[in-house]
Amino acid sequence: xxxxxxxxxSRRSVVNLVRLGTRAVSLLKGSSLxxxxxxxxxxxxxxxxxxxxxxxxxxxxxxxxxxxxxRYLYAGLSEEDLKQLLAMKGSSYSGLLExxxxxxxxxxxxxxxxxxxxxxxxxxxxxxxxxxxxxxxxAIISAGGDGTMLLVASKxxxxxxxxxxxxxxxxxxxxxxxxxxxxxxxxxxxxxxxxRGEFRWLWRQRIRVHLEGTGINPISVDLHEQQLSxxxxxxxxxxxxxxxxxxxxxxxxxxxxxxxxPIRSLNEIFIGESLSSRASYYExxxxxxxxxxxxSSGLSICTGTGSKAWSYNINKLAEQxxxxxLKIGKSQTGLDIPLNRDIIEMVTDEYNESLVFSPDDRRLFxxxxxxxxxxxxxxxxxxxxxxxxxxxxxxxxxxxxxDGGTSFEFNDGAIATISMSEEDQLRTVVLEH
Amino acid sequence: xxxxxxxxxSRRSVVNLVRLGTRAVSLLKGSSLxxxxxxxxxxxxxxxxxxxxxxxxxxxxxxxxxxxxxRYLYAGLSEEDLKQLLAMKGSSYSGLLExxxxxxxxxxxxxxxxxxxxxxxxxxxxxxxxxxxxxxxxAIISAGGDGTMLLVASKxxxxxxxxxxxxxxxxxxxxxxxxxxxxxxxxxxxxxxxxRGEFRWLWRQRIRVHLEGTGINPISVDLHEQQLSxxxxxxxxxxxxxxxxxxxxxxxxxxxxxxxxPIRSLNEIFIGESLSSRASYYExxxxxxxxxxxxSSGLSICTGTGSKAWSYNINKLAEQxxxxxLKIGKSQTGLDIPLNRDIIEMVTDEYNESLVFSPDDRRLFxxxxxxxxxxxxxxxxxxxxxxxxxxxxxxxxxxxxxDGGTSFEFNDGAIATISMSEEDQLRTVVLEH
Numbered sequence: 001x002x003x004x005x006x007x008x009x010s011r012r013s014v015v016n017l018v019r020l021g022t023r024a025v026s027l028l029k030g031s032s033l034x035x036x037x038x039x040x041x042x043x044x045x046x047x048x049x050x051x052x053x054x055x056x057x058x059x060x061x062x063x064x065x066x067x068x069x070x071r072y073l074y075a076g077l078s079e080e081d082l083k084q085l086l087a088m089k090g091s092s093y094s095g096l097l098e099x100x101x102x103x104x105x106x107x108x109x110x111x112x113x114x115x116x117x118x119x120x121x122x123x124x125x126x127x128x129x130x131x132x133x134x135x136x137x138x139a140i141i142s143a144g145g146d147g148t149m150l151l152v153a154s155k156x157x158x159x160x161x162x163x164x165x166x167x168x169x170x171x172x173x174x175x176x177x178x179x180x181x182x183x184x185x186x187x188x189x190x191x192x193x194x195x196r197g198e199f200r201w202l203w204r205q206r207i208r209v210h211l212e213g214t215g216i217n218p219i220s221v222d223l224h225e226q227q228l229s230x231x232x233x234x235x236x237x238x239x240x241x242x243x244x245x246x247x248x249x250x251x252x253x254x255x256x257x258x259x260x261x262p263i264r265s266l267n268e269i270f271i272g273e274s275l276s277s278r279a280s281y282y283e284x285x286x287x288x289x290x291x292x293x294x295x296s297s298g299l300s301i302c303t304g305t306g307s308k309a310w311s312y313n314i315n316k317l318a319e320q321x322x323x324x325x326l327k328i329g330k331s332q333t334g335l336d337i338p339l340n341r342d343i344i345e346m347v348t349d350e351y352n353e354s355l356v357f358s359p360d361d362r363r364l365f366x367x368x369x370x371x372x373x374x375x376x377x378x379x380x381x382x383x384x385x386x387x388x389x390x391x392x393x394x395x396x397x398x399x400x401x402x403d404g405g406t407s408f409e410f411n412d413g414a415i416a417t418i419s420m421s422e423e424d425q426l427r428t429v430v431l432e433h
Numbered sequence: 434x435x436x437x438x439x440x441x442x443s444r445r446s447v448v449n450l451v452r453l454g455t456r457a458v459s460l461l462k463g464s465s466l467x468x469x470x471x472x473x474x475x476x477x478x479x480x481x482x483x484x485x486x487x488x489x490x491x492x493x494x495x496x497x498x499x500x501x502x503x504r505y506l507y508a509g510l511s512e513e514d515l516k517q518l519l520a521m522k523g524s525s526y527s528g529l530l531e532x533x534x535x536x537x538x539x540x541x542x543x544x545x546x547x548x549x550x551x552x553x554x555x556x557x558x559x560x561x562x563x564x565x566x567x568x569x570x571x572a573i574i575s576a577g578g579d580g581t582m583l584l585v586a587s588k589x590x591x592x593x594x595x596x597x598x599x600x601x602x603x604x605x606x607x608x609x610x611x612x613x614x615x616x617x618x619x620x621x622x623x624x625x626x627x628x629r630g631e632f633r634w635l636w637r638q639r640i641r642v643h644l645e646g647t648g649i650n651p652i653s654v655d656l657h658e659q660q661l662s663x664x665x666x667x668x669x670x671x672x673x674x675x676x677x678x679x680x681x682x683x684x685x686x687x688x689x690x691x692x693x694x695p696i697r698s699l700n701e702i703f704i705g706e707s708l709s710s711r712a713s714y715y716e717x718x719x720x721x722x723x724x725x726x727x728x729s730s731g732l733s734i735c736t737g738t739g740s741k742a743w744s745y746n747i748n749k750l751a752e753q754x755x756x757x758x759l760k761i762g763k764s765q766t767g768l769d770i771p772l773n774r775d776i777i778e779m780v781t782d783e784y785n786e787s788l789v790f791s792p793d794d795r796r797l798f799x800x801x802x803x804x805x806x807x808x809x810x811x812x813x814x815x816x817x818x819x820x821x822x823x824x825x826x827x828x829x830x831x832x833x834x835x836d837g838g839t840s841f842e843f844n845d846g847a848i849a850t851i852s853m854s855e856e857d858q859l860r861t862v863v864l865e866h
Contacts, residue, residue: 270709270710272709273709274708274709275707275709276703276705276706276707276708276709276730276731276832276834277703277832277834277837277840278837296746297709297746298709310803313729313730313803313804313805314803315754317750317754317758318804318815320814320815320816321748321750321815322758324784324787325750325755325758325759325762325780325784326758326759326762328780328783328784328787329758329759329762329770329776329780332776332779332780332783333770333771333776335768335770337762337766337768337770338766343762343765343766346765347758347761347762347765350761350765351757351758351761354757354761370743370746370747371746371751372746381753382751382753382754383753399709399710401709401710404710404711407710
């Protein structure tokens with residue numbers, strides 16, 4: 001008997017159903033690790049009306065020159081002393097000053113271009129950037145590198161506020177979260193395109209974290225703001241913990257209610273021991289699956305945006321390794337596999353490209369860094385996609401680091417649940433060619 | 434014209450010449466990454482006269498139970514409070530106590546076996562173990578896991594003092610530096626074999642480090658002794674630096690003479706930012722080659738012994754990755770490569786086994802962990818063998834960690850030269866079957 005039914009579905013459900021179908025086909029083909037690229041154009045990528053914000057905040061990075069200057073001025077040293085000190089370390093004072101000048105010139109270029117269009121501009125150093133600036137602005141420009149973009153995004157919790165990154169030092173910064181480098185010195189062109197609607201919105205999916213259990217502390221530490229040393233990092237954690245413990249009493253600071261942390265991760269969440277040389281112990285459950293005890297160098301859970309960042313570096317293979325695998329494969333199978341430089345390069349590139357997936361993808365990608373697999377510990381899958389990952393800390397002095405910049409204590413007994421939600425998107429811009 | 438000459442050579446030179454030959458053949462065959470296994474038996478592996486030390490020091494680890502007890506007793510908590518606290522964190526008090534009992538029973542078994550043979554025994558906790566104990570003992574037994582073995586080795590700078598590791602908790606500890614697990618409860622058998630000469634000496638080559646340049650501090654911090662948190666770690670570094678600076682004056686603490694550090698690494702030297710989430714910047718020169726600027730998650734330089742430890746975890750591939758490489762190789766070449774579970778497992782195993790080399794090998798193995806290769810940074814080789822590696826720090830708050838246990842400050846301007854010398858060997862035992 002055939003039954004015909006009309007089912008009411010939202011556009012997003014239809015999109016997801018198509019995705020599921022594509023994924024099923026993909027899985028059947030056996031390439032479960034490949035990201036799937038949906039050919040269904042989502043609402044976010046259709047052509048737009050022009051965008052011309054009335055008020056723009058330009059958030060600028062702190063250059064290394066400014067940083068060293070502040071650091072040594074604080075110690076009571078003169079500019080001349082700074083030069084000497086840098087020289088002794090093999091660093092170049094004039095090099096730092098040059099990069100600083102390039103950055104400040106580029107910022108000026110951006111600001112002038114905006115003002116020429118009658119846009120009200122507020123230039124804000126990273127230290128002064130806060131929720132008030134976000135509320136004031138119609139759009140926010142990050143003037144720096146990817147780190148500055150991550151900082152800017154960290155205070156934008158709404159999915160409606162546009163954020164645009166401009167790479168102010170293309171020679172030093174990769175800038176993959178920023179506009180193409182040609183717009184750095186030709187910013188009016190970028191403004192023109194925005195005005196004319198020759199761009200599309202890209203809603204970058206971000207990660208949210210729920211924290212519960214013992215040993216948690218919902219107060220974070222900012223790693224970038226003061227370029228904290230390890231000591232200051234832990235001290236900062238300890239102070240916030242002590243405050244928290246004094247208020248609740250130590251033995252009774254047991255199962256705290258689940259808190260949704262006030263952060264949204266644009267790149268990744270990294271969980272592991274704070275001390276880089278110490279192994280991390282934890283338990284992990286993927287998509288509500290069984291808990292698995294693991295020992296490793298840490299766990300990375302990234303977004304599509306972050307799949308080009310730290311996660312990429314954790315998982316990518318060097319040609320050297322790919323060549324060795326293919327050679328062994330060749331000798332094991334006895335087949336005459338051609339192993340010239342080109343083939344090795346192509347296989348390496350294809351492998352590494354498969355690690356990258358779309359910023360608007362609703363999935364997380366988890367990677368276990370340097371899993372320690374032996375008689376005692378095991379690991380079913382080293383990495384994969386998921387909707388949800390739960391981690392229980394068995395660590396001594398660990399942290400959960402958001403986008404390499406904000407750190408939460410995550411010690412023995414704490415449980416983090418990592419997931420995504422549509423409302424956590426960040427509205428960014430992709431300029432059409 | 435043929436010239437015949439008799440050349441006087443030491444046995445070791447002959448061995449090295451054969452090795453060079455074997456290596457040259459190996460390189461010509463194109464498998465430069467494979468370790469070479471010399472078939473020439475070195476002096477260290479010939480049968481021996483029996484070994485029966487008069488005085489043996491047994492160095493014991495601190496069990497997790499003892500550790501938690503000390504930690505909470507210090508906080509003024511009772512045993513009952515300890516139980517509760519552990520339960521709240523999801524840990525098991527009875528579990529910890531059980532493992533503690535297993536360890537102490539095994540230590541007792543070892544000590545009794547030794548005394549029954551008329552050997553004078555001194556049982557020393559890790560906190561009490563020092564150079565005086567090393568001088569007193571004819572041989573040292575490490576009673577714990579691999580960590581305890583590394584600690585024991587760290588204070589033995591002579592290549593003549595035998596060190597033997599016994600794994601006192603085989604269910605929890607990998608023990609790859611220890612005797613096979615069957616000897617843990619059958620220690621008299623091991624003693625019997627030692628007595629009868631049914632064993633061979635294995636001289637494990639270790640690493641030495643020279644430090645020079647600005648920002649160095651030859652005083653180290655012990656990571657294990659107090660299970661230091663990040664804060665304590667950096668605080669300890671800072672205190673030793675301040676002492677040093679007060680003595681020499683800050684601006685004039687410039688190019689210090691090269692110091693040979695009083696440590697010999699049995700597993701590896703790890704160089705990188707102390708904070709696990711921060712990228713490391715440095716310059717590296719291999720075998721006096723050109724300096725290369727790099728950005729990565731750190732650098733590991735290991736011995737043959739250490740090639741099964743952290744370095745192994747950095748470089749090994751999961752079946753998941755090998756499968757993907759072979760699949761892509763298959764699709765790129767169009768060849769019908771069989772990709773069943775067995776083949777993938779065999780290729781993975783062979784690849785991973787090639788990362789391990791002999792503990793008495795005179796070479797270092799360097800690995801760049803998660804190299805960041807982009808428009809700005811490059812990396813010629815991700816890993817390889819060398820006789821010598823020099824590293825110049827461009828880090829903010831980095832350290833050089835020896836065997837995961839001893840940490841030296843290694844900041845911007847410091848230069849470390851890592852090499853091996855015959856006198857740095859550690860005398861250990863391999864029991865024959």
